[in-house]
Amino acid sequence: MSTLFKHFSGLKERVLTFHPPIGLRSKVGILSLFLLCLPWLGYQYVWEMEKYLRYGQEKTLEGTTQALATALHERPNLFDIQASFLTQVEQGRDLYAYQLAGPIQLDGKLNDWALYRHRSINYGHGHQIFKHDVQAPLNISFNHMVGKYGGYLYAFFEVTDPSVIYRGSNSLKIDVNDHLAIATLAPDGKFKRYIIATQKDGWVSSYELPADPQKRMPVTPELKIQGKWLKTETGYNVEIRLPLEMVGSKLGFAIYDVNDKKTRRLDAIVGTSAIDDVENLGTVLVPSPEIESIIKGMSHNSSRIWVVDKHGRVLAKSGDIRTSNSVWTRTVQDKPDDSFWARFKRDYLHRFYYKILTTPPKDFIDSLQDSTVLEGSHIKNALSGKQGSTWRLTPDNKAVILAAASPIWIDDKVMGVVIAEETTHGIRTLRNKALEKLFNVILTIMSMGTLSLFFFASSISSRIRKLRDEAEEAIDSQGRIRKTILGSEVRDEIGDLSRSFSSIVSRLGQYTHYLENMSSRLSHELRTPVAVVRSSLEHLSLQHLDPDTRKYVDRAEEGVSRLNMILNNMSEATRLEESLSNAENDIFPLSKVISGCMQGYQLTYPEKQFVVSITDEPLTMTGVPEYIAQLMDKLIANAMEFSNEGTPITVTLEMKHRQAELVVSNFGPILPDKMAEQIFESMVSVRQQKAQDKPHLGLGLYIARLITDFHEGTIKARNLTVENKPSSQELALSGVEIIVSLPYIKDK
Amino acid sequence: MKRIAIVEDEVAIRENYKEVLQQQGYSVQAYANRPMAMQAFSTRLPDLAIIDIGLGDEIDGGFTLCQSLRAMSSNLPIIFLTARDSDFDTVCGLRLGADDYLSKDVSFPHLIARLAALFRRSDLQGTESDEESLLERDQLVIDVNRMQVYWSKTAIELTVTEFWMVHALAKRPGHVRNRQELMQEAKIFVDDSTITSHVKRIRKKFQALDANFDCIDTVYGMGYRWDPQG
Numbered sequence: 008m009s010t011l012f013k014h015f016s017g018l019k020e021r022v023l024t025f026h027p028p029i030g031l032r033s034k035v036g037i038l039s040l041f042l043l044c045l046p047w048l049g050y051q052y053v054w055e056m057e058k059y060l061r062y063g064q065e066k067t068l069e070g071t072t073q074a075l076a077t078a079l080h081e082r083p084n085l086f087d088i089q090a091s092f093l094t095q096v097e098q099g100r101d102l103y104a105y106q107l108a109g110p111i112q113l114d115g116k117l118n119d120w121a122l123y124r125h126r127s128i129n130y131g132h133g134h135q136i137f138k139h140d141v142q143a144p145l146n147i148s149f150n151h152m153v154g155k156y157g158g159y160l161y162a163f164f165e166v167t168d169p170s171v172i173y174r175g176s177n178s179l180k181i182d183v184n185d186h187l188a189i190a191t192l193a194p195d196g197k198f199k200r201y202i203i204a205t206q207k208d209g210w211v212s213s214y215e216l217p218a219d220p221q222k223r224m225p226v227t228p229e230l231k232i233q234g235k236w237l238k239t240e241t242g243y244n245v246e247i248r249l250p251l252e253m254v255g256s257k258l259g260f261a262i263y264d265v266n267d268k269k270t271r272r273l274d275a276i277v278g279t280s281a282i283d284d285v286e287n288l289g290t291v292l293v294p295s296p297e298i299e300s301i302i303k304g305m306s307h308n309s310s311r312i313w314v315v316d317k318h319g320r321v322l323a324k325s326g327d328i329r330t331s332n333s334v335w336t337r338t339v340q341d342k343p344d345d346s347f348w349a350r351f352k353r354d355y356l357h358r359f360y361y362k363i364l365t366t367p368p369k370d371f372i373d374s375l376q377d378s379t380v381l382e383g384s385h386i387k388n389a390l391s392g393k394q395g396s397t398w399r400l401t402p403d404n405k406a407v408i409l410a411a412a413s414p415i416w417i418d419d420k421v422m423g424v425v426i427a428e429e430t431t432h433g434i435r436t437l438r439n440k441a442l443e444k445l446f447n448v449i450l451t452i453m454s455m456g457t458l459s460l461f462f463f464a465s466s467i468s469s470r471i472r473k474l475r476d477e478a479e480e481a482i483d484s485q486g487r488i489r490k491t492i493l494g495s496e497v498r499d500e501i502g503d504l505s506r507s508f509s510s511i512v513s514r515l516g517q518y519t520h521y522l523e524n525m526s527s528r529l530s531h532e533l534r535t536p537v538a539v540v541r542s543s544l545e546h547l548s549l550q551h552l553d554p555d556t557r558k559y560v561d562r563a564e565e566g567v568s569r570l571n572m573i574l575n576n577m578s579e580a581t582r583l584e585e586s587l588s589n590a591e592n593d594i595f596p597l598s599k600v601i602s603g604c605m606q607g608y609q610l611t612y613p614e615k616q617f618v619v620s621i622t623d624e625p626l627t628m629t630g631v632p633e634y635i636a637q638l639m640d641k642l643i644a645n646a647m648e649f650s651n652e653g654t655p656i657t658v659t660l661e662m663k664h665r666q667a668e669l670v671v672s673n674f675g676p677i678l679p680d681k682m683a684e685q686i687f688e689s690m691v692s693v694r695q696q697k698a699q700d701k702p703h704l705g706l707g708l709y710i711a712r713l714i715t716d717f718h719e720g721t722i723k724a725r726n727l728t729v730e731n732k733p734s735s736q737e738l739a740l741s742g743v744e745i746i747v748s749l750p751y752i753k754d755k
Numbered sequence: 756m757k758r759i760a761i762v763e764d765e766v767a768i769r770e771n772y773k774e775v776l777q778q779q780g781y782s783v784q785a786y787a788n789r790p791m792a793m794q795a796f797s798t799r800l801p802d803l804a805i806i807d808i809g810l811g812d813e814i815d816g817g818f819t820l821c822q823s824l825r826a827m828s829s830n831l832p833i834i835f836l837t838a839r840d841s842d843f844d845t846v847c848g849l850r851l852g853a854d855d856y857l858s859k860d861v862s863f864p865h866l867i868a869r870l871a872a873l874f875r876r877s878d879l880q881g882t883e884s885d886e887e888s889l890l891e892r893d894q895l896v897i898d899v900n901r902m903q904v905y906w907s908k909t910a911i912e913l914t915v916t917e918f919w920m921v922h923a924l925a926k927r928p929g930h931v932r933n934r935q936e937l938m939q940e941a942k943i944f945v946d947d948s949t950i951t952s953h954v955k956r957i958r959k960k961f962q963a964l965d966a967n968f969d970c971i972d973t974v975y976g977m978g979y980r981w982d983p984q985g
Binding site for chain 2: 527531534535537538539541542543545546549571574575578581582585586595599600601603604606607632633635636
């Protein structure tokens, strides 16, 4: 357990101590990514809204269908002439007169039907009504359909018959040849039968048969039925038309086939239904002009409206789903606006938005464009007496269509259904508009939010950075106070931090100041007692003393004078610092100062050899030449003290890296490791204890550094080893060089 | 007999100086603090005053005293003898009208020489100048006996140290006098930077009279020289 715990705590520690190197600004940036939740929320909201809109549209559409159904309730006359009362309809037997787009030219060529050919039904074996020889194969069949245009019912028959037997040219009989028989229950309730037979191709003659189904004679010509008979390679085509008022709700067609010209025996009958009896007749559904006129009033409506009978066959239709402008769309039509914002929205934002949003397509496949039979759960629902609605996708997945259906009641029976259909384009447009607005708002909020967060973070991080820089600048590498921190006025946590930093630095500054003044105050305090001792000793020495006493007095005087020198040295640095702080800068040539100094040293120390190399450039710089001379004094004094007997001191001044570089080197003991920095500190000396004839406080190089710092230069010490020398001499020729770099003003 | 007043709060030093000066034949009055000294001075002024800056509780008591004395007499020689040796104090003391500013590490002979010089000057004030003691360099005239310096016949008020420095430089025009020599001439033992500030002050005093004055030439790193103008 303990190992597990250890492991866990170790993990925790690691997790806790993991600090990725991310700045405050980036952190705020990452946090502001949560603003991206806003569009998602907005989208969800709009989605929800769209759901309610759809529900609303559904209800509206159901209302529309209900209103229309109400207009059609209890009007049996609209329905009873049709086959609506049948419990079921049979494909082929129960005919449907398609609405034709134009009149058919009766020429037997069937070109005009090309548009509708796919709806024609092939009648063959399954529709055989009579067969003379049951064993013999049926070699007759036909394609057929009916259509309606301008008060006429059109029909064509494309008969496949290997032997076409025309009516004899002088035969009275009309039924002993290939012919077409028509039977209908006329609107007046009378059962009528007609025969179309011809002697040759061309205009057909039609005859009405007696009402009695058993009788085939006598016949009376019927001129209202017109048509053409055309022989084809496979058989013959018949194209006819008859006025709609002749046709009731029941209709049957039959092709009588005679194959033997001699016997003229009837071989087979193939037809849409048996035509010898009213009961056996099939029905025909002709789209009802009455209903159409009723729903025509609704065509101004935005939806497409169908009225179907209880078999789902279309009785009437109005409106076009594709061009209809939904009530939803119309309400959101914008006024044309040409302001800058509107143009910006249109040109940039919308182009961007509609990469995500989909515009409702103007063009989509409508599978129901010219259907005759409608199906669907909503129709089923409506037929069972309930209102219903469904959503469906167009086959090309481009549009969603809402369909609502309401039943039409006649005496507790559902006789038909009113169906209204609409695309959801309106809602989608509405949704898009809402999303556009939402996106605009969100973009504004997000950009404003992100910007303000960014500026907030920037201001915080810049304040913290400023504080950090101030804190770093406050104390230099030697731990001395360089600058004070000004406490911020802002009354927040960072301001507090800055103020406490400021007070820390100022307290530290006071302490450092106390330490720095230590030596000067000490020297000041010691001076008075030293003066006492000194003046007393001077008094003593003025007396006449015996030689023994004189010896001690002399020693004491020597000690006092050394003490005095120490005190002077101690206060020299402080005095220099003080005078540096209010020194007046001059512009002077550095080369001249250094060469002047070197001449002086050569005079002062005639026994020492100086190797001097000073550049010809004047190296004009800003500062105090006296201090530079003092710096030279200290450097030369240092070099003299450390140089071995008989070795020269080398002084070079040259331009290097855009700085004036002064190098003073001597041969002698080298610096111990890691002392190169410290020798410039106050009271640090690496001098060996031997040969101490003068007090030494290690202030010389400290003063040199003060002066260098004042002139904004750098000072450093480096051990010098001369290579390519015999090892015996190497020690003698090793030494130290002190390099002072000072900025100079560039000459023009 | 010259009367010298010493104002010094440290008993041992006070007594030491008092004794030395008495041995030199001066009449010396010693005071431990400013009120005592002021009380005595209000009845009778000494011929010369040696003042410490820090007097007992008063850190700058000496300065105050110097001001008061100067108010009482414009030609009373005043010497600061103090442990404080910062530039600031020196400048301050000299500006308040002191004639000299000595550090406490000054030796007795040195001190006595300075006193003698001051007395000599105050004695000579008003008497006729001796032709032979005049040193003339163009516009500069130095009257060594009266310790007076004239520039274009106008007297320049210099302290004793400054006087000797000008004297040392002007004595041999064109010769570079390094700091060590100047110290010897001026009979002071201070560090180089004090010499520098003395030279600066001398220049300022001359320039106050003649803005074009640049006879004191800095030879970088070596010292100064008198450069006869023109």
